[in-house]
């Protein structure tokens with residue numbers, strides 16, 4: 001089955017093979033070498049000189065880590081959809097006071113509105129979703145980062161569904177914590193997540209009380225500097241990561257980003273060509289997942305069944321968003337993910353299969 005859901009994505013066989021290697025201990029020289037290679041590869045993908053921590057958890061774990069290490073009390077959440085809401089839920093569960101800047105689903109955060117919000121109160125951190133997977137919106141991180149910096153807050157970015165697919169120059173933009181998961185643009189199985197952590201974020205972490213144990217950036221950074229992790233990592237996944245980073249860097253990150261852009265353009269043209277609309281506003285459309293308004297009122301569950309028979313697992317939209325849209329009498333959505341090692345031709349074949357089944361409805 002080819003997975004066309006926004007994570008996990010299908011895993012290439014060479015990664016599965018690499019992961020099946022004989023197990024090794026995580027305190028030995030061999031592991032340290034592999035870890036070192038992974039950390040230098042990740043720095044290239046993240047375009048950062050900061051440490052890129054490797055965590056054995058899904059991305060949600062590192063979202064919690066960002067909150068626990070970078071917020072003593074108050075945080076501002078820029079919320080544009082389901083994954084922005086996740087930031088809010090995590091911060092509340094960690095006992096932080098949360099202010100919310102709500103953005104309409106399908107829209108990106110507006111710089112002026114954020115500036116106004118930041119002028120009203122001083123925040124320790126601002127958390128933003130770079131690529132809102134539920135709506136297909138890409139937020140203008142580079143535009144808002146200077147505002148956050150000027151306000152004195154740390155900037156924490158969830159790039160779970162975009163890092164490795166979209167060009168996010170972490171250091172140029174000035175992101176303090178930028179985190180992602182293995183099962184989206186990295187084409188790995190779920191289970192690992194990565195976060196770049198700035199010196200400012202580490203300094204902040206030293207001052208935060210009751211930040212828990214597993215995700216303490218200070219401890220993670222200390223071990224990281226000796227190519228180690230404080231506790232047993234998912235060694236098999238790290239074998240896979242080494243192989244995948246080599247694949248990405250051999251293709252060249254410029255080419256990887258260009259391929260994702262090309263796939264996004266292809267998908268947008270396809271949707272418009274069938275008379276459907278794009279859910280995300282123009283100028284802020286994701287490079288890695290396209291959210292399409294089902295304006296033709298096609299029975300998506302039927303299409304899903306039909307393409308399954310052709311070997312594809314289709315995504316029929318983010319359920320909560322669709323429930324809200326339907327309640328308002330609006331068209332529901334479907335999402336076409338185009339992330340990871342997917343080739344343009346593979347995407348085209350999938351879109352062709354969708355076209356055939358949609359027309360048959």
Ligand SMILES: *Cc1c(COP(=O)(O)O)cnc(C)c1O
Nearest residue numbers: 058059060083131133160161181
């Ligand atoms: C998938 C996703 C998450 C959740 O990541 P997990 O690895 O499942 O914990 C968070 N944020 C965004 C934007 C996502 O797409």
